[in-house]
Amino acid sequence: MMPCTDHALARALVALLTAYGPVQPIGHEMADWASATFSGESHLVRLKMPCPSPPDMIALATTLAEAEIELGNRLLADLALAGHARDGEDMILEIEALTLVPS
Numbered sequence: 001m002m003p004c005t006d007h008a009l010a011r012a013l014v015a016l017l018t019a020y021g022p023v024q025p026i027g028h029e030m031a032d033w034a035s036a037t038f039s040g041e042s043h044l045v046r047l048k049m050p051c052p053s054p055p056d057m058i059a060l061a062t063t064l065a066e067a068e069i070e071l072g073n074r075l076l077a078d079l080a081l082a083g084h085a086r087d088g089e090d091m092i093l094e095i096e097a098l099t100l101v102p103s
Helices: 005-020 054-066
Strands: 024-034 039-050 075-087 090-100
Touching: 005 024, 005 039, 005 054, 005 090, 039 075, 054 075, 054 090
Parallel strands: none
Antiparallel strands: 024 039, 039 090, 075 090
């Protein structure tokens, strides 16, 4: 199975979230995924950014939930903020995604 080329998902997430401050990718794990009818990859992308205010954090989670990201040879089926943790003045975001191979 061909993975998302050049971590297009991580780059797209950085571009999507820069409205909330500078964003730095710090990790991207990918695993093959399949159901009875679909195949693709599950992703866990970790991003580091300055701590957003509580209202901005809510807006950021909404932005992720409503995002439509073009990934070329993959379809983005699911995207969610799975977790976050403070790291000094920064916030570490954990974003889960599911990409599918078009049939």
